[in-house]
Amino acid sequence: MIKGISIGNYYSGNSIIHKLDPRTKIIFGLGIIIALFLMNNYLILLWTTAIYSTLVFLAGLSIRYIFRGLKIIFIIAFIIFLVHLFITPGYAIAYLGPFSITKEGLDRGIIISLRLLLLIGVSVLLTATTPPLRLTDGLQSILAPLKKVKVPTSELALMVSIALRFIPTFVSETERIIKAQSSRGVDFYSGSIKERLENVIPILIPLFISSFKRAEDLATAMEARCYRGEEGRTKLYPLKYGTVDLVAFVALIVFVGVVVVLRAVA
Secondary structure, three states: OOOOOOOOOOOOOOOHHHHOOHHHHHHHHHHHHHHHHHOOOHHHHHHHHHHHHHHHHHOOOOHHHHHHHHHHHHHHHHHHHHHHHHHOOOOEEEEEOOEEEEHHHHHHHHHHHHHHHHHHHHHHHHHHHOOHHHHHHHHHHHOHHHHHHOOOHHHHHHHHHHHHHHHHHHHHHHHHHHHHHHHOOOOOOOOOHHHHHHHHHHHHHHHHHHHHHHHHHHHHHHHHOOOEOEOOOOOOOOOOOOHHHHHHHHHHHHHHHHHHHHHHHO
């Protein structure tokens, strides 16, 4: 189930999306997220999906790579869709036993489930086209104004970057633990629901222990290198906007403007 998840992995490339300043990509991603929460009709859904698909194409990423990063989210989105399909009150268009399928439930289920997929998809695209260090620098630069109110922006940016970077590490660790427990006779794929839930414990306990040990090792390594946040740090490759970034900002303004118009006319 979790094998091959791509979120958090950097996909090396030389595309126009890879060349964008990380701040531009973060801001554009936030623009798409805002559009997702403004979504109230299928026109906005189609427009946002079209823009996201275009970005994936420009980044040189395959659809298989994106789907691989969303395969668990597909299951969650499908469950959300079913919940809204059968629970949302409204005009009944079909019946399935004691349950009624309403038009409002169908619309709401489609919009919310696809909103979730696109939301995670933005994270997959951002981490796939931005090296972890550049992502940290971009977040730190965007959060810089908050330093005036004593917000530890460099630490926040570092935590977000580490959290994203360690997702594939934890996935690999989980796969290793599952294989190790399976070789000891633990069956994760048969039995009652209660038995399957009980079999998850041999995964969670060593995973938590491994996570805490990895976090402790990372903290020790940072202290050994005298890490003190942004204080006294210099950058080998300072961030700077280029012409392609200005074009991206214009595209972002157009994108958000179309979303506002589509929301108003719906």
